[in-house]
Amino acid sequence: MTRVLVVDDSLSVARQLEKIISESGDFTCVGHAKNGAEAIRMNHTENPDIICMDMNMPGMDGLTALRTLSVMDKDVKVVMVTSLGGVGDKFTEALKLGAKNVISKPFGADDVLRILREL
Amino acid sequence: MAVKFFGQYLVEQGTITMDGLRNAVELQEKRNLKLGELAMEMGLISVADIQLAHNEQMTRDVKLGDLLVDRGLLSPAQLNDLLVRQKNNHLYIGEALIQTGALTETSLREHLESFSATQAIYAPTGTRLPITTGNDPLWEMCLDLTCSMVTRVLDLKHRPGTCMPITTIHPNHMLAAMELQGDVTARFIISVSEKLQKTIARAMLSEWSVEHEPAEILEDTVREFANVICGNIAAKASQAGVVMDILPPYTVQVPPAGLPTPDGYGSFIFPIHLEDGDTLELILLIQE
Numbered sequence: 317m318t319r320v321l322v323v324d325d326s327l328s329v330a331r332q333l334e335k336i337i338s339e340s341g342d343f344t345c346v347g348h349a350k351n352g353a354e355a356i357r358m359n360h361t362e363n364p365d366i367i368c369m370d371m372n373m374p375g376m377d378g379l380t381a382l383r384t385l386s387v388m389d390k391d392v393k394v395v396m397v398t399s400l401g402g403v404g405d406k407f408t409e410a411l412k413l414g415a416k417n418v419i420s421k422p423f424g425a426d427d428v429l430r431i432l433r434e435l
Numbered sequence: 436m437a438v439k440f441f442g443q444y445l446v447e448q449g450t451i452t453m454d455g456l457r458n459a460v461e462l463q464e465k466r467n468l469k470l471g472e473l474a475m476e477m478g479l480i481s482v483a484d485i486q487l488a489h490n491e492q493m494t495r496d497v498k499l500g501d502l503l504v505d506r507g508l509l510s511p512a513q514l515n516d517l518l519v520r521q522k523n524n525h526l527y528i529g530e531a532l533i534q535t536g537a538l539t540e541t542s543l544r545e546h547l548e549s550f551s552a553t554q555a556i557y558a559p560t561g562t563r564l565p566i567t568t569g570n571d572p573l574w575e576m577c578l579d580l581t582c583s584m585v586t587r588v589l590d591l592k593h594r595p596g597t598c599m600p601i602t603t604i605h606p607n608h609m610l611a612a613m614e615l616q617g618d619v620t621a622r623f624i625i626s627v628s629e630k631l632q633k634t635i636a637r638a639m640l641s642e643w644s645v646e647h648e649p650a651e652i653l654e655d656t657v658r659e660f661a662n663v664i665c666g667n668i669a670a671k672a673s674q675a676g677v678v679m680d681i682l683p684p685y686t687v688q689v690p691p692a693g694l695p696t697p698d699g700y701g702s703f704i705f706p707i708h709l710e711d712g713d714t715l716e717l718i719l720l721i722q723e
Contacts, residue, residue, distance in 0.1 A: 325683060326662075328640055328655045372662070374683045399666025399681075406680075421663055422588065422639060424490040 317344040320432070321364035323355040323381070324348075324397060325373040329421065333368055333397075336425045343432060352381025359389060366435060368419065368428075371398040371406055379409055386414045393435050395419055442528050444550050445538075455537035459528060462535055466526040470499050473517055474509065484508050492587050570619055573677060574719055577623065577668050578705050581717050584664045585707060589638045596706035596714075603693040604702075604718060608632055609654060610687040611661040615669070617679040619722070622700075623668070624687060625661050626716035631709070635660045658684035699723055 320337050322345060324330040330348045337345045346362040349355040353376040355369055367385070371378040382394055396410045399421040410418060417431045442456045451459075468476060471485040480503065488502045500518065503509040509517075529547060532538040538546070578598070585593050604610070608629040615621045627635065632653050636645040639656040665681045672679045687694070696702035697720060705717040 326655050326659050328636075328652050328659055331652070332640065372681060372683050399662045400670050421659070421666065424486070424641075426486070427490055 318342060318366060318432070319344055319346045319362070319364045320366045320368060321346055321355065321358055321362055322348045323350075323352070323367060323369035323373075323378065325350050325370065325375075329370065329397070332423075333428065336428045337368075337432075339425075340429055340432075343429075350375075352376030352378060352384075355381045356384055356388070359385060359392060364392060366432060367392055367394045368397055368432075369394055371396050371400070371410065379406060379413065382410060382413045382415060395431060395435070397421060397423075441547070441550055442532075444553070445532070445546060448546070450542070450546060451532060451537045455532065455535065458535045459531035459537060462531045463526050463528060466524065466531075468521070470517055470521060471503075473521055474503070474513075477517070479513055479517075480508050489587075570677075570721075573619060573672060573675070574621070574703075574721060576671060576675075577719060578717060580668050580671060581625075581664050581705075581715075582707060584660075584667065585709070585715060588660065588663060589634060591634070592710040593715075594708045596708055598703055598705045601702050601704045601718070602696055604687070604689055604696060605693050606689040606691055607716070609657055610689060610718075611654075611658045611684055612687045613661050613665045613684045614682040615665065615679050616682065618677045619679060621722060622718075622720040623661065623665050624718040624720070625657065625664075626718060627657055628713055630711075631713045631715060632657055634711075634713075654686055658686065696720055 320343050322330050322333045322337070324333065334345045334348060337343045343366075346364050347358050349358045351373045352369070355367060359367065369378045369381060378396055382396070385392060385394060393416045394414065395417050396415045397419045398406070400406060416435050419428055419431055442451075442460065445451045446456055471480070471488070474480045475482065475485065484503070488499055488506065491502060492499060497505070500509070500514045504511055504514050526534075529538065529543045533540060533543060578595070582593060582595060585591055604624070604626075607626040609632055610624050610626045612622055612624040615623055633645050636648060636653045636656040637643065639659055640648070640652075645653065662681070662684045665684075669679045669681050700720040700722055702720045703718070705719070707715045707717060709715060
């Protein structure tokens with residue numbers, strides 16, 4: 317099973333992601349962090365293979381956490397989750413920082429699993 | 436009297452019953468196929484094609500037909516044929532009421548005239564702001580995009596009301612806000628009733644019922660709905676060369692007496708009247 321950490325301040329989005337991941341059969345959700353700082357901590361304790369992380373969160377946002385993770389852990393694959401529709405400076409920056417892909421909100425199970433399986 | 440749909444008006448006038456309206460609406464739903472349904476009925480596309488297109492539509496402000504052509508699933512000629520068929524076969528509520536025996540042709544004409552007269556004062560101004568802000572096309576795009584997301588995410592028919600300047604934000608069941616910052620600065624707020632909050636929650640969670648969901652999840656779905664709209668606004672603004680960042684959504688607490696709009700901001704309310712009689716209020720506070 318591929319281990320996935322969900323990072324989103326939105327309870328409803330996190331719940332949806334966790335449900336999609338846990339019902340997929342080939343992924344398992346190892347936890348839910350509510351901001352970038354928690355994500356960095358949980359990356360250390362839970363050792364996920366993939367992190368699905370919201371870009372726009374209060375406290376440490378997704379891009380700042382991605383910047384840190386890209387230096388601290390070269391193995392973890394980070395997929396950003398955003399409502400920005402695939403354009404804009406944040407999207408470009410995420411890709412430059414090594415994000416493997418971007419999931420656009422709102423998403424369906426097919427979109428999420430297709431992106432995770434392509435990693 | 437407020438902004439009404441014709442069927443709702445007839446029920447309130449006592450001309451037809453709620454059951455009569457329901458029968459007519461059911462007939463409309465059977466006859467008025469959506470573009471995707473029509474294309475599937477004609478064997479041009481599959482259910483999977485529609486699902487993929489709908490998912491893509493949530494993050495792209497593009498019509499389903501154009502998206503299907505972009506993806507090579509329909510030819511431009513097939514799309515045109517579908518649109519003509521859809522238009523020619525559309526059953527309006529008045530005609531549906533006649534076909535289900537709730538109205539006669541004569542009474543339909545009479546009631547349409549009186550309905551038009553009562554609704555004239557609510558005729559929308561389009562999405563024009565009542566005063567100029569210097570970035571009118573941008574803010575008008577916000578209004579248009581919010582309407583689009585009501586259609587595409589909530590799958591609700593709606594009718595835009597008249598945009599008005601305001602000095603006080605009135606309380607409602609819930610208000611969710613987002614800050615838009617960059618080349619322009621504004622606060623985007625949506626104000627919803629309890630019923631609309633549940634409608635939004637059902638759509639955002641893809642659940643049939645949200646009756647047992649905790650209040651924090653219901654609130655969160657409205658904030659996320661605002662987030663989805665503002666993300667699309669920022670993306671579209673970016674395509675037009677306007678840099679706009681969005682901050683995380685939050686809930687606005689409004690005291691019973693209302694919340695004065697901040698100094699130095701042009702403040703507007705834009706009611707979007709929904710088919711079920713509810714209203715989504717979009718409030719824009721635009722820094723001058």
